[in-house]
Amino acid sequence: xxxxxxxxxxxxxxxxxxxxxxxxxxxxxxxxxxxxxxxxxxxxxxxxxxxxxxxxxxxxxxxxxxxxxxxxxxxxxxxxxxxxxxxxxxxxxxxxxxxxxxxxxxxxxxxxxxxxxxxxxxxxxxxxxxxxxxxxxxxxxxxxxxxxxxxxxxxxxxxxxxxxxxxxxxxxxxxxxxxxxxxxxxxxxxxxxxxxxxxxxxxxxxxxxxxxxxxxxxxxxxxxxxxxxxxxxxxxxxxxxxxxxxxxxxxxxxxxxxxxxxxxxxxxxxxxxxxxxxxxxxxxxxxxxxxxxxxxxxxxxxxxxxxxxxxxxxxxxxxxxxxxxxxxxxxxxxxxxxxxxxxxxxxxxxxxxxxxxxxxxxxxxxxxxxxxxxxxxxxxxxxxxxxxxxxxxxxxxxxxxxxxxxxxxxxxxxxxxxxxxxxxxxxxxxxxxxxxxxxxxxx
Amino acid sequence: xxxxxxxxxxxxxxxxxxxxxxxxxxxxxxxxxxxxxxxxxxxxxxxxxxxxxxxxxxxxxxxxxxxxxxxxxxxxxxxxxxxxxxxxxxxxxxxxxxxxxxxxxxxxxxxxxxxxxxxxxxxxxxxxxxxxxxxxxxxxxxxxxxxxxxxxxxxxxxxxxxxxxxxxxxxxxxxxxxxxxxxxxxxxxxxxxxxxxxxxxxxxxxxxxxxxxxxxxxxxxxxxxxxxxxxxxxxxxxxxxxxxxxxxxxxxxxxxxxxxxxxxxxxxxxxxxxxxxxxxxxxxxxxxxxxxxxxxxxxxxxxxxxxxxxxxxxxxxxxxxxxxxxxxxxxxxxxxxxxxxxxxxxxxxxxxxxxxxxxxxxxxxxxxxxxxxxxxxxxxxxxxxxxxxxxxxxxxxxxxxxxxxxxxxxxxxxxxxxxxxxxxxxxxxxxxxxxxxxxxxxx
Numbered sequence: 001x002x003x004x005x006x007x008x009x010x011x012x013x014x015x016x017x018x019x020x021x022x023x024x025x026x027x028x029x030x031x032x033x034x035x036x037x038x039x040x041x042x043x044x045x046x047x048x049x050x051x052x053x054x055x056x057x058x059x060x061x062x063x064x065x066x067x068x069x070x071x072x073x074x075x076x077x078x079x080x081x082x083x084x085x086x087x088x089x090x091x092x093x094x095x096x097x098x099x100x101x102x103x104x105x106x107x108x109x110x111x112x113x114x115x116x117x118x119x120x121x122x123x124x125x126x127x128x129x130x131x132x133x134x135x136x137x138x139x140x141x142x143x144x145x146x147x148x149x150x151x152x153x154x155x156x157x158x159x160x161x162x163x164x165x166x167x168x169x170x171x172x173x174x175x176x177x178x179x180x181x182x183x184x185x186x187x188x189x190x191x192x193x194x195x196x197x198x199x200x201x202x203x204x205x206x207x208x209x210x211x212x213x214x215x216x217x218x219x220x221x222x223x224x225x226x227x228x229x230x231x232x233x234x235x236x237x238x239x240x241x242x243x244x245x246x247x248x249x250x251x252x253x254x255x256x257x258x259x260x261x262x263x264x265x266x267x268x269x270x271x272x273x274x275x276x277x278x279x280x281x282x283x284x285x286x287x288x289x290x291x292x293x294x295x296x297x298x299x300x301x302x303x304x305x306x307x308x309x310x311x312x313x314x315x316x317x318x319x320x321x322x323x324x325x326x327x328x329x330x331x332x333x334x335x336x337x338x339x340x341x342x343x344x345x346x347x348x349x350x351x352x353x354x355x356x357x358x359x360x361x362x363x364x365x366x367x368x369x370x371x372x373x374x375x376x377x378x379x380x381x382x383x384x385x386x387x388x389x390x391x392x393x394x395x396x397x398x399x400x401x402x403x404x405x406x407x408x409x410x411x412x413x414x415x416x417x418x419x420x421x422x423x424x425x426x427x428x429x430x431x432x433x434x435x436x437x438x439x440x441x442x443x
Numbered sequence: 444x445x446x447x448x449x450x451x452x453x454x455x456x457x458x459x460x461x462x463x464x465x466x467x468x469x470x471x472x473x474x475x476x477x478x479x480x481x482x483x484x485x486x487x488x489x490x491x492x493x494x495x496x497x498x499x500x501x502x503x504x505x506x507x508x509x510x511x512x513x514x515x516x517x518x519x520x521x522x523x524x525x526x527x528x529x530x531x532x533x534x535x536x537x538x539x540x541x542x543x544x545x546x547x548x549x550x551x552x553x554x555x556x557x558x559x560x561x562x563x564x565x566x567x568x569x570x571x572x573x574x575x576x577x578x579x580x581x582x583x584x585x586x587x588x589x590x591x592x593x594x595x596x597x598x599x600x601x602x603x604x605x606x607x608x609x610x611x612x613x614x615x616x617x618x619x620x621x622x623x624x625x626x627x628x629x630x631x632x633x634x635x636x637x638x639x640x641x642x643x644x645x646x647x648x649x650x651x652x653x654x655x656x657x658x659x660x661x662x663x664x665x666x667x668x669x670x671x672x673x674x675x676x677x678x679x680x681x682x683x684x685x686x687x688x689x690x691x692x693x694x695x696x697x698x699x700x701x702x703x704x705x706x707x708x709x710x711x712x713x714x715x716x717x718x719x720x721x722x723x724x725x726x727x728x729x730x731x732x733x734x735x736x737x738x739x740x741x742x743x744x745x746x747x748x749x750x751x752x753x754x755x756x757x758x759x760x761x762x763x764x765x766x767x768x769x770x771x772x773x774x775x776x777x778x779x780x781x782x783x784x785x786x787x788x789x790x791x792x793x794x795x796x797x798x799x800x801x802x803x804x805x806x807x808x809x810x811x812x813x814x815x816x817x818x819x820x821x822x823x824x825x826x827x828x829x830x831x832x833x834x835x836x837x838x839x840x841x842x843x844x845x846x847x848x849x850x851x852x853x854x855x856x857x858x859x860x861x862x863x864x865x866x867x868x869x870x871x872x873x874x875x876x877x878x879x880x881x882x883x884x885x886x
Contacts, residue, residue: 034580034852035852035854053494053852058853064628067630072588074588090588184507185501186503187510410495410499410501411477
């Protein structure tokens, strides 16, 4: 039986495997994590609105009724296009007749990973989101303990770098977290006085894809939530105490980075042509030029529709539609029929801004405010995998909506309380930690 | 205004603060984590049945409408009984008129923390539970990748040490996870063939508190789920490949430790008399002898009712009732009335064994099987803080019950796939990790 290897269990990879159901092919799906992640809602986990398990789903479970699909937890380190094999980090080698590379994108600090990357928090994985949640909540806790008012202001200042959809969503949700959810929980600080600064290098929000009027609408809606939007603001440096912008400094303890993504490193090993963002240029049938048996889809690929210089954006609908196309192409290969060309059906784009605010565009239609938010809600719920998640997410949202609460406000991770020192709270401890504290002990 | 400092936001500490609502006292509640944890359901998080946020609740939120209560995230490192102050790790000092020490218990490996403690997993915190979940799910993933059958058997063997309620609950839930939830998700291994071994040094399960007939019932119900119960089995050693028992070795990759707890280290700094388990001996009004202004309650205290040599067990109802008593004692102090003595009203004990199995005792009544399980469900839901959690937990349970699924099966933590190497999967990688992998990048 012919063998298909799919690398990546995101929207693209998962769709390929699902759409091939019933086709007589051995399918192996390899991912570095055991769960499919509903990325569009990841910012909700970072902002304590949802729990990780509400937007993630075990990849294995998606194929429990499809015995032809084998799911492997592993990391692909090498691809041999001549031998048609992929090798995993642990040495296992998988042969293929078709290969689909759907590895997605990762945070990118444009060569400043070791400095800016260490001082700001990206948002691409569950772990990223949980770390942001921890850092944001700890900043409020540290501020509550801080006697010095300048230090307190610094702790209560949050800078979001990047005015794309993720930056807009994060900034809106963060402002709302401070102004409504946390507002009554503290005694010393007033969380609603927290400053949220959204920094965008360009002259408008939501560059690339959205209409300028949507950008203006988003900016207005963010301003209503108290977000400071700074356009045309170039980041000169990130240091330990804040962000240096071309037009001045912002002292802050927490910097979120949504300004750059690039395709995952594996794309560089395919031997094809990659663009500045590491994306592999693909042919009109989504295959690697010269290697019709290798497909690259989703955020890892640069697909420019014929006659267009503009590549398709890195969003879930593109990955899903490409996944369906590739599954069909493989079925046609089996029947020795021509594959045809992938064409993207643009069903619209949207970004949400806190609860009950959003911008959305579909064809010539543009929405803003509550109507756009409801559309966003329905569409996102529809695509969430699994009834349970759909239900729990709906309930979480509804509950947060009516009660202004957030249920997932956990600061986890070992010895969270010790992290307060990272925020400069209080003096140095005058005593060493208790000697009789036992290793492995946590509260 | 008089000042009360409460150390610990578990059942005892939280109850004291809540029961003092409306009393003119300044209350400061200090905890090392930001959430109250519903400990009795912690094993459900470890076994991927519930998400952390479903059994934990931000302590601040519990007091959002009670401005006299100040909640601090911090670690108490010293208590000065003469000056009546507690000092936090970061140097802050809090004065008190009353002090309630409700710091709870931690895992105890009886002096073998650095060896046994490093090779087995305790279950006292959210972080512990998430780590167990990760390790258990990774063991199945590693087994799916393992070619050698002896190694595979070792990966699919789980030893639970300690036959108390937690050990019984964990072993039952683990057997059920393997036999129902994971059963159809793998292609190479048969998860239902996983071996769960429950090791108890004594001659019966559920020692201390439960009737021998309940112990027999629990053992029978565990056997129905396929758990191997080994009684009278003393642990000689834990090493990297398994557990050495007095009557033979068990090769296994995962060891869960529920055999010992002791009061948290802070109790040793109170200057009172402590027992072998680190618990502080308290007077009949729950105060430290000689220091009526210092109370110790819950798992941190050893309270023996007058005329009894037997101390009350370390369970939530004891902590809650002591918390209510201490709040009343403080109110009486304010009115210069005598405090009286604490007396425990035993409302029963229960332990659950997978879905639809349990044992319960209340007075002379004993239940087993489904009836006990339903009682357990209702009582635990009733005590869960917050409507949202109650609802979500009920729904999670119901959904798991009808669909045999578990929604929280996430393997999180950085680079989970690399952990497979810890399980000896595959060869050593022949290539270094990709050079172009960027720091901070995760899928």
